Structures are given as structure tokens and as C-alpha cells.
Amino acid sequence: MDNFLNQNESMDEDSGTITGNERLTVDQAIANLQGEHLGLRVYAAWWLGRFRVSEPSVIERLIQSLEDEEDRTVAGGYPLRRNAARALGKLGDRRAVIPLIHCLQCSDFYVREAAALALEQLRDPLAIPALIELLTTPAIPTVASDSLPPQPYDAILEALGSLQAHDAVPFIHPFLSHQVERIRCSALRAMYQLADSAAAASMYGDQLIGMLSHPNLQLRRTVLADLGAIGYGAAAEAIAHTLAENSLKLISLKGLLEKELTGIHPSLLSPRAMQVMALMDDLL
């Protein structure tokens, strides 16, 4: 568990800043991204996203990397494309939207997954039709192994929910009964975000809460992340009592708290905000 926690720590969103004296490393990363060494390129793409280096030259180079043909795995995957897509999601530049939409047709499952998540982060509704298409036409030639579903459905469903794609609801609905639990959870999450009434939203949210008692730890962890991402307030107690690492519960409750705080002045803390903070205090 400690390894897992440490990984999680380094992914924390509030710590992704760099300051002046690391400048040399930024230049080095940009150089590496254009260099001869394939492994260094892949690492540089990740690094530039991690440290939010959103300079025009970096964005352009990363967009070019989405069409890279040099770096291939034995199975035919595209490591540099995957990392470039992930980085572009973090860098928030909308010039990446169209190139990322093209990536949704890539033969590499993981490139499609990274592109869907990046498009979710870029918050551009332009991506919606292409994402819906992936839900309905699963027959893209794929290099991925048989153990994977035909498409990265969980990433696609999450993106459609976050992009407020109300037109997608009829296409999302069937995934509520998908055989893979992880995918069912993503569908619940999207349906929660797209629900047209508070009662309907609660129905989907409560089903997600139910998944917190699933015997599989990895699934409980992803449900914690889902509930934090949608900020479903009624889940607070259930989150605090799930069998999972405190670090993950704290991140999930942080999502609930911040949803509760949006739009109000911070000095007016609601009873629910107070309740969430009390639960967080006990998990420290």
C-alpha cells in the first residue's frame, strides 16, 4: 500500500509547479522531445505535461508527436503518442482538440484512451460527436490484446459526462448493464452528471455508493475517484468508511467539499461542508 500511496502523492494536482532555477531542465526536456533517443522523448512528453510547460513550441511539438511513427512497441503500440496525448490534456491548449479527435481513430487502444481523457480535460464540446461514434462503432482495427474491451469505454463515458453531452444519454444508457464493473461505474458517473433532475442524479449516485462495498479493492479505489470527481455530497459517510487507503478517501472527500463550496463565499461554510471536513479530520 505504501508504494501505491507514494505514487498517488506524486500525482497530486496542487503540487505541479516549477520555478526559475529549474529552467535548464525545461530546456533539456524540450530538447529531449526532439532528440534521437526514443525513450527520452517519451519521458520528456510526460515530464512537460507533469510540470505544466505550456509554451507554444512545446504544444506544437507534442501535437506533431501525436502522429509519430518511429516509436513502436512489439505489439504495434505508440508509446510517444500516448504520452503526448496525456500531456496535451494537462496543458489546456485548445489547438490540440482536433488532432486529439483524430487520435480517437488510432489503432492503439491506449492512444484512444489517452485522447478521450485529454479531450475530457480540455472541455471542448467539439469532441462529443467523435466520442459518441466510438460508443456505437466498436469495429476499429485494434492492436490491443483480447483481454481489453473493444474501446476504452470508461474513458469515453467519463469524457461525455464531463463535457455535458446530453445528446449522448441514449448511447450511454446501455452501458449501465455492461458486464465489466469498471465500465458500469463510468456509465453511472456520466449519467449522474447528465441527469435532468436531482432525484435521477441521486439514483445514479446511490448506485455508485453501493459499489464502495465491492470486494475488489481496485474497484473501490476507482469508485472513490468517481465520487470525488462528481462531488456527490450524499456519499461523504460511505467514503469515510470504505475499506481503502486514507489518502484516497481524503482526495475523494476533497472533491465533495470543493463541489459544495463552489459559488459560495468561503466564510459561509454550509453544514454539509462542515460535515465533510469533520470526516476528513478523522482520516488524517
Place this chain on the structure above:
Amino acid sequence: MTDIDVLIQAVDRADSSVKLLEAVEKLADVQSEKGIPTLIAALGYNNPGAAVAAVDGLIRIGEPAVKGLLDQLDSHNYTARSWAIRALAGIGDPRGLITLLGAATADFSMSVRRAAAKGLGTMKWHWFPDDLLEIAQYEALDALLFVVEQDEEWVVRYSAVVGLQSLGITFGQPTSEIKGVWRCQIERQLTQLIATDLSLTVRARTENALQQLRSQSPKPPLLSVPSSLSTMDWHLILEKLYERKGNERQSIAEGDPRKYRQLAVTIHHRPHPNLEN
């Protein structure tokens, strides 16, 4: 064989992670001092579920477990060390103070820094003799002010805010001059944090802390569970605090976490102090 021996044996003989977890939970539930060595050993078995249960049990047993936990800190098993620090933070025994000061400001694991920061606010201050209380609380205050300002992880700053709130409430409606100054220092730092912290969650918790401090009702009298610390224990704590002060003056700037690291090393390798001197 007594019941407690049976429970201990069940932990020693567990041959799967599920059995280990169950056995540790049962042993933790009886809160017996006799189970302490076994619970402490369970911190090092690389079974997170069992470690959580053991930490929980050790905190409930409290003070009698402190000696064993401090010894555990000598081990080379980093994971066991970090669990032991969490237990020390939960117990709040004065003998853990130096360890928590170092852990809150300089440990590389954010879950350890987080636990230690909260623990610094909830030490069993009423166990400290008057001459030591002031210097101990000052060190805790100093460390927590450093953490809210400097730690890059939101959750550690959040925890330090919780620690500062507890500490501020301990200072009470100020009666003595120095505690009044400290209390102002806490409120000033929290007010600044609300304006500057990058994390909305930390800002909200800080707002909450300030509200709780300002609406503080007069302190209820403490339940006076007597401390079992010996003269020797107090002597050691005081020695280490003075030594820490000395180290600070010699080399490193105020607030630099390295001072705690150096201190921990110094304490670690120091022979038992001679009481005759």
C-alpha cells in the same frame, strides 16, 4: 494458556494476509498491554490492513505502548517506522514529541507528515511540567507554522491547520502573556493562509479553524489522568529539546527542516546521557 496468549499465538501463526488481519484485529480489540509487542511487530509485516488495525489498537492502549514504539523507530524497516510514527501521533505522549517534530517537517512520505502535523496539535500537554511545557509548545507551534507555509502537499497543510487549531484552543483565552502572543501568531498565520493558499479545501478548513478559535468557549477542566512518566523520561525529553536549540544556533536557519533531520540523527546515535553530569 490465557485468552490473550491464544490471541497472540493466532497472530504469530497466521499464514495468510486475511488471517493475519483478523488475528490482529482481535488482539487489538482486547486492548491488553501484554499484546503490545505483537501489535508493534505487526507494523512491520507489510500488510497494510493489519498495520492499520495494529496502529488503532496501540493508540487505544496509549501510553504503555510508547516505549516499544520509540524502539521500533530504530528499525531499518521504513514502512514499520512510518506506522509507528502514526501511532505515536495518535497517542500524544510527550516522549514522542521530538520524533513528531522531525516527521511533520521533514519526512518524505506525505501520509507521515500529515499524521505527525495533526499529532503535534494534540499532544498530552497536561502531562508536561510547567518548565518544559512552554518550550515544547513553542517548538510545536514553530513546526506547524513552518508546515502550513512550506509544505507542497495540500493534505499536509490541511493537517497542520487542524494541528494549529488544536494548539490554539489549548492556549485558550489567553491568560499569560506569551500564550496571548502565540495565539495571535496562529490567527495571523491562518488569516494569511485564507488569502494565499492555492487549495480551496485548505482555505475552507482554515476558515473553519479560525471560526472555531474565535467562538471558543472557556476550556472545560481536563480529566486529570496522571502521567506515568519518570524523572528519567522528562530528563531525556528536556535534554533533546535543549540539544535541538543548540544545533539550531550552531548551523541552520530557523525553520529549515534539515535541523530536525540532523537532530534525529544526533539523538539516534547518542549514548545514554549520564545523569550524574
